[in-house]
Amino acid sequence: MRPADDFDEFVHGRGRALLRFAYVLCGDAHLAEDLVQEVLARMHRRWDRITAMDSAEAYVRTAIVRQFLTWSRRRAYREAVRADLPEPTGGDEPQQQIVARDQMWRLLHGLPRAQRAVLVLRFYLDLPDDEIAVLLDCGQSTVRSQAARALSRMRTLMNETGVGVDG
Known part of the structure; x- marks a missing residue:
């Protein structure tokens, strides 16, 4: 299997889990997508070396955490638009x-x-x-x-x- 095929298979198989992980870290769906996309873009270039390691997913998660901690594009993610909470209907x-x-x-x-x-x-x-x-x-x-x-x-x-x- 070519490294590109292996990478595509990894992204399709584990992409959602990586997005959920990034979302829990940053609390913003768009920022989570940006984090994962940037990390995966960097990983793609050297995927053959990464897959030679014991756990490619652990390596990618580590990269996501480090990218989150050092991200230079610090957005004002603390300002969140919230919809009004619905009124309770019976059970709350x-x-x-x-x-x-x-x-x-x-x-x-x-x-x-x-x-x-x-x-x-x-x-x-x-x-x-x-x-x-x-x-x-x-x-x-x-x-x-x-x-x-x-x-x-x-x-x-x-x-x-x-x-x-x-x-």
Whole structure:
């Protein structure tokens, strides 16, 4: 199989998962597409060397994380256009889920990029600290401290804004 065919097969097979991963990192569908597209464009040139490694997907995910952390085109992604939430119709379970998801996005986007990346890698990909450290090119203690700071910051924001607090 030619490297180009192998690359196309990888993109078709894993492209959606990579987009979801990038979306969780940045919280913006268009930025996620840009991240994945830019990384895959760079990977295409040397795909034959990448596929010789143990895990091409892990390599691509690492590149996506690093691109996210160093992206020079920093958009104002913190400003999100939100549709009005629908009025509850009977049961308000779906409404609560929408509100909770929106609140979580706001909390995540209030974090510095490195802290957000650590939380996404830990809780979305369920990676252990040693693998996160390799992906982010830092020590395990840095991963643990970034996670602790991120969770502490999120708790503080929740208390300040009343998010998740009954009453």
